[in-house]
Amino acid sequence: MKNYSTQMDAAKKGIITQEMMHVAKDENITVERLMALMSEGQLVIPTNKNHTSLTPYGLGNALRTKINVNLGTSKDCLNIEEEFKKFQTAIDLGAEAIMDLSSYGDTKRFRRELIARSTAMIGTVPIYDGLVYYNKPLNEITEEEWLDVVEMHAEDGVDFITLHCGLNREIAEKIKNTNRLMPMVSRGGALIFSWMEMTGRENPFYEHFDQVLEICREYDVTISLGDACRPGCLADAGDIAQIAELVTIGELTKRAWKKDVQVIVEGPGHVPLNQIEANMTIQQSICSGAPFYVLGPLVTDVAPGYDHITSAIGGAIAASQGASFLCYVTPAEHLRLPNTDDVKEGIIACKIAAHAADVAKGLSGAALWDYKMSVARKNLDWDTMFELAIDPEKAKRYRKDSHPENPDTCTMCGKMCSIRNMKKAMAGDHVDIMD
Amino acid sequence: MKNYSTQMDAAKKGIITQEMMHVAKDENITVERLMALMSEGQLVIPTNKNHTSLTPYGLGNALRTKINVNLGTSKDCLNIEEEFKKFQTAIDLGAEAIMDLSSYGDTKRFRRELIARSTAMIGTVPIYDGLVYYNKPLNEITEEEWLDVVEMHAEDGVDFITLHCGLNREIAEKIKNTNRLMPMVSRGGALIFSWMEMTGRENPFYEHFDQVLEICREYDVTISLGDACRPGCLADAGDIAQIAELVTIGELTKRAWKKDVQVIVEGPGHVPLNQIEANMTIQQSICSGAPFYVLGPLVTDVAPGYDHITSAIGGAIAASQGASFLCYVTPAEHLRLPNTDDVKEGIIACKIAAHAADVAKGLSGAALWDYKMSVARKNLDWDTMFELAIDPEKAKRYRKDSHPENPDTCTMCGKMCSIRNMKKAMAGDHVDIMD
Numbered sequence: 001m002k003n004y005s006t007q008m009d010a011a012k013k014g015i016i017t018q019e020m021m022h023v024a025k026d027e028n029i030t031v032e033r034l035m036a037l038m039s040e041g042q043l044v045i046p047t048n049k050n051h052t053s054l055t056p057y058g059l060g061n062a063l064r065t066k067i068n069v070n071l072g073t074s075k076d077c078l079n080i081e082e083e084f085k086k087f088q089t090a091i092d093l094g095a096e097a098i099m100d101l102s103s104y105g106d107t108k109r110f111r112r113e114l115i116a117r118s119t120a121m122i123g124t125v126p127i128y129d130g131l132v133y134y135n136k137p138l139n140e141i142t143e144e145e146w147l148d149v150v151e152m153h154a155e156d157g158v159d160f161i162t163l164h165c166g167l168n169r170e171i172a173e174k175i176k177n178t179n180r181l182m183p184m185v186s187r188g189g190a191l192i193f194s195w196m197e198m199t200g201r202e203n204p205f206y207e208h209f210d211q212v213l214e215i216c217r218e219y220d221v222t223i224s225l226g227d228a229c230r231p232g233c234l235a236d237a238g239d240i241a242q243i244a245e246l247v248t249i250g251e252l253t254k255r256a257w258k259k260d261v262q263v264i265v266e267g268p269g270h271v272p273l274n275q276i277e278a279n280m281t282i283q284q285s286i287c288s289g290a291p292f293y294v295l296g297p298l299v300t301d302v303a304p305g306y307d308h309i310t311s312a313i314g315g316a317i318a319a320s321q322g323a324s325f326l327c328y329v330t331p332a333e334h335l336r337l338p339n340t341d342d343v344k345e346g347i348i349a350c351k352i353a354a355h356a357a358d359v360a361k362g363l364s365g366a367a368l369w370d371y372k373m374s375v376a377r378k379n380l381d382w383d384t385m386f387e388l389a390i391d392p393e394k395a396k397r398y399r400k401d402s403h404p405e406n407p408d409t410c411t412m413c414g415k416m417c418s419i420r421n422m423k424k425a426m427a428g429d430h431v432d433i434m435d
Numbered sequence: 436m437k438n439y440s441t442q443m444d445a446a447k448k449g450i451i452t453q454e455m456m457h458v459a460k461d462e463n464i465t466v467e468r469l470m471a472l473m474s475e476g477q478l479v480i481p482t483n484k485n486h487t488s489l490t491p492y493g494l495g496n497a498l499r500t501k502i503n504v505n506l507g508t509s510k511d512c513l514n515i516e517e518e519f520k521k522f523q524t525a526i527d528l529g530a531e532a533i534m535d536l537s538s539y540g541d542t543k544r545f546r547r548e549l550i551a552r553s554t555a556m557i558g559t560v561p562i563y564d565g566l567v568y569y570n571k572p573l574n575e576i577t578e579e580e581w582l583d584v585v586e587m588h589a590e591d592g593v594d595f596i597t598l599h600c601g602l603n604r605e606i607a608e609k610i611k612n613t614n615r616l617m618p619m620v621s622r623g624g625a626l627i628f629s630w631m632e633m634t635g636r637e638n639p640f641y642e643h644f645d646q647v648l649e650i651c652r653e654y655d656v657t658i659s660l661g662d663a664c665r666p667g668c669l670a671d672a673g674d675i676a677q678i679a680e681l682v683t684i685g686e687l688t689k690r691a692w693k694k695d696v697q698v699i700v701e702g703p704g705h706v707p708l709n710q711i712e713a714n715m716t717i718q719q720s721i722c723s724g725a726p727f728y729v730l731g732p733l734v735t736d737v738a739p740g741y742d743h744i745t746s747a748i749g750g751a752i753a754a755s756q757g758a759s760f761l762c763y764v765t766p767a768e769h770l771r772l773p774n775t776d777d778v779k780e781g782i783i784a785c786k787i788a789a790h791a792a793d794v795a796k797g798l799s800g801a802a803l804w805d806y807k808m809s810v811a812r813k814n815l816d817w818d819t820m821f822e823l824a825i826d827p828e829k830a831k832r833y834r835k836d837s838h839p840e841n842p843d844t845c846t847m848c849g850k851m852c853s854i855r856n857m858k859k860a861m862a863g864d865h866v867d868i869m870d
Binding site: 076176181186301320360390403 | 794838839
């Protein structure tokens with residue numbers, strides 16, 4: 001019998017768990033520092049007691065930036081095989097988390113199989129699943145039923161769940177009374193808002209937050225406090241609705257910590273580049289350093305088809321300024337459900353952002369990867385360059401498609417290659433592009 | 436007969452040129468402010484007197500961020516038709532500048548045709564062309580011959596030329612004596628360094644800088660002071676060689692201004708995200724606000740195949756912090772000469788970075804594009820979304836490949852679409868995903 005409930009509880013009690021040892025070793029920090037951060041809520045290890053295949057990962061500003069991959073069935077795309085392909089792509093490319101956002105079909109079966117197979121942590125948004133599970137009109141779902149879905153996901157082994165607990169009636173009024181261009185772009189938030197409007201009741205995840213905490217504590221599910229009011233366009237960034245909800249989330253964060261429940265906080269959204277740092281700073285102060293999980297942020301609204309890039313820009317800045325967990329965005333965002341190719345592109349862009357931020361933060365060992373790549377580049381050692389590339393397959397394919405006359409150089413510069421010429425010049429040799 | 440030599444000379448004399456009027460109108464600033472900035476060197480309008488097809492664009496921190504597209508023949512890829520396809524892609528996608536980096540074949544003919552056709556400003560690196568033009572060993576090219584190539588390009592109508600004037604013998608010694616991982620990754624810089632090493636002479640573009648200025652003044656060619664010592668890997672960023680060269684460039688900038696020659700300054704390179712702001716600030720102080728033209732910066736070395744993304748991250752930050760001109764980077768960087776598809780991807784990524792920065796700087800009108808897109812998104816007005824998209828073709832194609840049951844929404848969310856549901860909920864209507 002374990003003498004602690006959650007990883008946070010263990011940390012507070014000074015108990016070193018296996019998960020802590022694993023993460024400390026993986027991240028090259030001491031278990032003591034890890035525990036101190038965990039007991040203060042600034043670092044979490046989402047690890048549902050029922051997710052036995054999990055490789056534990058830590059989320060926190062002091063650690064490597066982690067990335068999440070969304071997948072799941074929808075009514076328009078009910079292709080289980082394709083979703084498992086996306087899953088495999090995510091695992092192969094090293095994503096630390098996968099959110100199953102399924103909203104159609106046999107979601108329970110899919111979720112259980114996913115959890116059984118996944119070494120990455122699994123997150124869900126129980127609200128979506130409630131609609132599938134009960135298969136009845138939204139306004140007829142009861143408060144108990146909403147909470148039952150949370151318990152069902154916890155029991156199935158979900159490591160973190162997004163709940164839009166901060167969207168209480170007070171915040172909903174602000175949404176109605178402020179002149180937002182896009183009132184709410186959070187899918188789950190809009191459903192809860194609609195439910196509240198139709199039933200006239202308080203958000204059940206806010207009203208019965210203590211009950212939610214009990215469930216999370218029992219299975220050690222990390223709560224991801226969803227930002228229903230995240231800005232869905234630059235024009236709404238940093239407005240009253242967003243920040244008011246963040247304040248509520250900050251209060252809920254502390255209530256969760258008192259019950260030893262691990263918390264991460266979700267963040268924007270669409271944010272102009274110059275507002276990202278302020279967003280990170282304010283979240284860290286309001287939520288006392290709870291790990292920040294950002295959805296982007298996208299630095300412009302005008303690039304559908306390229307939102308993996310708009311969010312890589314925002315994500316890199318966010319992670320270098322305090323965010324510890326990036327949700328990937330694919331080129332399909334705002335256009336369609338991503339296919340497996342989109343998923344791959346989204347993951348790579350997100351990994352670039354995460355790594356760039358880790359280097360910027362001066363994280364121990366992060367720049368070593370770049371250093372090794374540069375040594376290989378300096379030596380025109382193509383095999384090692386491919387091996388170290390974030391996507392060896394694409395790098396190899398690109399080079400293979402071209403035919404440099406000199407096998408050492410590439411078709412960009414040929415014998416004008418600066419690496420080639422400097423090697424000779426620094427050695428005092430004759431340099432020419434004619435030989 | 437014009438009563439001024441260069442645009443800068445005109446600005447100093449208080450003469451309003453047609454180019455100034457065009458740029459002021461295009462950028463929505465007063466001609467008075469434009470002239471004041473131009474007379475202080477903080478804004479340039481590269482416009483060679485012999486480039487008659489040019490649409491004048493201004494470069495400067497106070498204006499929209501501009502982008503440059505590199506193209507040109509090489510020994511490995513001598514396909515004039517493909518290069519003109521790249522040219523057309525650049526023009527169609529709104530690139531304001533094109534650098535012709537041709538290093539093989541009938542470069543003179545290609546350059547002249549490019550200039551005759553191009554509404555975008557044209558830049559070149561005469562050093563590359565010197566090797567083609569004289570067709571003799573590098574060390575046998577004389578100082579006069581190097582300068583003659585500059586004059587030839589000026590006469591042909593090139594609007595801005597990159598010359599690595601800052602790489603004098605003192606800086607070359609620093610390159611040899613500091614422990615850089617990658618001594619020099621600038622193609623032109625490495626050629627000049629090699630020429631200096633082999634001949635034992637001073638860099639002709641440094642030694643005869645006054646003569647260079649005479650040529651530039653005569654044709655109103657803007658000098659782009661090349662950064663031969665730009666870091667080629669994160670490990671070398673911000674080192675002595677880079678900053679020492681920047682100091683020299685700062686001195687040369689002021690000498691150019693005295694002769695009324697317009698100047699832009701080239702910048703890194705590979706730079707960790709956390710060093711970008713400092714780079715921009717230092718360049719602006721050392722070079723007294725001369726427009727900064729950055730090559731990236733790339734925020735990690737590990738992503739060959741995705742360097743349009745690594746540089747979009749760096750470019751967006753750089754431009755938001757002071758850079759006014761971004762050189763695109765394509766997915767082919769570090770691997771091969773880009774093809775037309777690579778060029779397109781590079782341009783779009785660079786445009787995203789430039790626009791995100793313009794929004795961040797609060798540039799008049801920049802955020803209006805995002806606003807309009809968001810209004811269309813809020814209205815689920817797909818036609819307008821496509822029209823406003825940075826790449827309408829890709830956005831349309833992505834959506835067309837998917838088949839949403841509801842023509843208003845997309846396959847990502849279907850009836851769970853937050854826009855759809857909030858529209859109903861805000862209007863007090865019933866919301867359901869079953870209908």
